[in-house]
Amino acid sequence: MRLLGAMEAAGRRLRHLQGIFGERLGQNSSFLQIRLLSESTDGNKITIGDISKLVQEPSHPELVPQKYLSDQPSQTVLRHLRWIMQKDSLGQDVFLIGPPGPLRRHIAMMYLELTKRELEYVSLSRDTTESDLKQRREIENGTASYIDQCAVRAALEGRVLVLEGIEKAERNVLPVLNNLLENREMQLDD
Template sequence: MREKYALRQDMFLIGDPGSMRRRLAYHFCLVEGLQPELLTITRDTVEADLRQRREIGKNGQTIYVDSAVVRAAIMGRVLILDGIEKAERNVLPTINNLLENREMVLDDGRCLVSPTKYDKLAKSLGEVEVAARNLVRVSPRFIVVALGLPVPPCVGHPLDPPLRSRFQGRVITGLPGKFEMAASLQDFVDAIAHSPEIPLLPTDAVRNLQEIYTSTGDLYQAISRAYPWKLFPTGPRKGVDTILASLGISKQTRAPKEGPSQLEQVNLL
């Protein structure tokens, strides 16, 4: 990521569900001393969310509020686009020109211009003339880090070829740091990963699985708590049942601890 930032190349981190990709992007900003600007993309995200949002001011006049994309471009921040696979087809092309040429036409009449072109215009025309033309300089520190899931097997839209060529991709797999799992838990995680009809197990859930299993010693209980497979549709749910049966993971019945009856508890009080 440091190499790509030095070359000012936008990045695309793709990997399994979980927060590891987002944590990696934030850790990169922390190490490099950069300020992140997060934009979470959903199916309801529209073009205005990537450009400018029109609002009504205190006096009733129409004002335009810059989006996270515009703020990051002007102020030289790291724009983190989280959930890029959820964007509709007509949304991401809005920032295609910003990714390729660092240029974008805004709704309020301003125009974002790449730093190289802006400096040439300022040198030939002067700062006053450039400002009069509503040209805004994009910071040379501006960079985009997109976060997404693999489609398929995950649900969403794959990136179009024009947008795909704008990013330098990197597949993020596994768990960060030194993380050791029990052999039975590792077998279950691997079996889920190799079953395309079953939802992937997020990296955060794997950590929770290991912690619950370590504290309780009941792998079936740990899986039931960290991975809600009982709420899946019939097909994926039966698939998980088959995996559990093949690995010999079943519900452990624990004998209740003997203790005083309710009447004895009252007498003790």
């Protein structure tokens, strides 16, 4: 009888620890991996952990980043990719914060390569103006016309817009970016 009581107490402690750490006995649920599952004509299904996304073939494959995703990404990178996939599934924007360097851009490019999403890229600096984001007026054969820039092309074509160096943007550009990100709209010239 005493042995049975000790086993029940040990079982309760194990279940309690299992609840705290979120792991099942015999499994390590914190270990993430990327799985590609074939689907029907809709496309392929990519899964990281418990988050899945349907991947379709891009209409412009030359705009999909290449050679960013390694065969065995680290668990830290996989956790970031899983988080981005979660946000993407919910239709939310992603803002990656980290130390200076290329890691944030590489993680974004890995996700776009993994999900075969087309990319429009803007590297912001102090010299970036509104017209660098929206439209540029150009004269061709004596006729003035507006040429769409990255942010407008991304909105029109349904591409992902990657803004790098947003902390360097000048004060006159921030309202344009804020309006674009919060309201999904942008005032264009005639």
